[in-house]
Amino acid sequence: MTQTLGFDATTSSKFFFEEEHHMLRAQVRRFVEEEIKPNAEAWEEQGATPRALLRKMGELGFFGITYPEQFGGSGMDERATVVLAEELGRSTYAGVAITALVHTDMASVHIFNAGNEAQKAKYLPRVISGEIITAVGVTEPDAGSDVKGIRTTARREGDYYFLNGAKTFITNGVLGDVYCIAAKTDPKGHPSQSVTMFIVEKDTPGFTVSRTLKKHGWNSSDTAELSFVDVRVPAENVLGQEGRGFYEIMKNFQNERLVLGAMAMGEAQAAIEMTVQYVKDRKAFGAPLWDKQVIRNRLAELSTKVEAGRQMLYSTAARTAQGETLVREVSMLKAYCGELVNEVMYACVQYHGGMGFMRESAIERMSRDARVQAIGGGATEVMLEEVAKRM
Known part of the structure; x- marks a missing residue:
């Protein structure tokens, strides 16, 4: 399993995840490879993710991983949400990822958190199945x-x-x-x-x-x-x-920012893997770009930062799953990951050279998608203020 994950997920996450999380990761990874990557370029042109794909995600249980079994969910914890968000981020199609994650962790979650039993019974089974999108x-x-x-x-x-x-x-x-x-x-x-x-x-x-x-x-x-x-x-x-709506919104920000951090780290990891492969294949001045120390050292540095972000992400998710309220840590995570994914994309576009500026290049699309990670769900400046208040 480790060899198929790009980075060593087993080593990187062994202190934070259980077997069910690893199984979920493999399932989502397979879905991304088979259902999203071959088709998503057309969805970029259409400006939306098709309902048929979302319904299929519902049928596979991706929309109910943290909701109780009584509504058709799997009853897993926030660590499962991080796995889903990280793997969807790695798809390289962040528009598809955010369509699903808004539904699962930014919208329908309000019905689960604040809704009464009648509201939950009315909406959650259809949310989980993908019959309705929120x-x-x-x-x-x-x-x-x-x-x-x-x-x-x-x-x-x-x-x-x-x-x-x-x-x-x-x-x-x-x-x-x-x-x-x-x-x-x-x-x-x-x-x-x-x-x-x-x-x-x-x-x-x-x-x-x-x-x-x-x-x-x-x-x-x-x-x-x-x-x-x-x-x-x-x-x-x-x-x-x-x-009491203000407090309900604030309550879910912790989960929302955790999800966005996970998505950003998935995007960053995919960009680094893609760029390493590109510079190993691309020749300039008679040798692969990978032979240039300045390039491979910079990619190594960025990979180190992403691993640090991933460890912060996993640790925060594990503590959240234990019921801790971590406004400071989640704010740190959102600020760090939102800025880091943009730093990674800038370097990866640079190392793709002219191809990185072309619309036909995946890294060009990814660099555009990443920009909003430092804005949406709480701008970096707002996140840092939340941290400063708690210093």
Whole structure:
């Protein structure tokens, strides 16, 4: 098994993972090789990952690895989530990866964490099977990492809330069937006590996808703006308690940033492996580029940094699986991995030379995809502030 994983996964992870995690890694790796890599270039052109692939992922159990067996899941812990995210990141198609991971670990997780039993029974089995795809709507034109700054409102009238506002940069915005939407139920209240999360289904009158956005990278995922004009949502669709939405969002940030760190390390590992092979094959001045000490030493240095990031990732996942709340460590991880994957991509494009600048090159696509890793899910600057607060 070790020989097929590129890096020595058994040695690298033996203190953090169990046999079921290694089996999952092999299964996801095989799926990536057989189902994603041969087809994903077409999805880049189409601007979305097809529902047929997502349904197949659901059938294989990838969407329910951490959800309880009563809903059709596998009941594994956060370490399994890291394995899934890391292997999807290694696919070299980050748009496909983020489409799946938003569904599993950034959107539907709100239903599991904050939903009541009726909401879980209604949605989670279909989430896990891939019958429905989920998205989460927090970010707005004037509120990204600053969750307290959202302006979308929810006004209660009897047994319904009426939502008005807009969301932007929403992954799965077009593809989604069910959305977890943050809105202010008390616009004049304290910012941390006035946000409520709602389940909003796609066909609800007044709810529209107002615009599909064109991006620098992640082209095989759809990203959209959402509009809410007097969208009538039943009170039974409130997630958790009214006014507690800010805390529910904060609660999941730990998991979300862990997932993004894992995805980034998968991307970085794949880029290094690809570039090592390229410089061993590419000849210049009568010898392979690998013979140039400055190149192989730089790749060795980057490989060392990625291994350090991977160890931080695995350690944080293992501690999270034990129930620890690790805001400081997860913030460190997100900042480090988001910046490191961009450092790796810059060097790998450089060592591919002119080919690294061509759209036909995988490393060119990967370098574009990686840029948002230092922005989305908590910008590096915000993450470092979280660390600084705890120093």
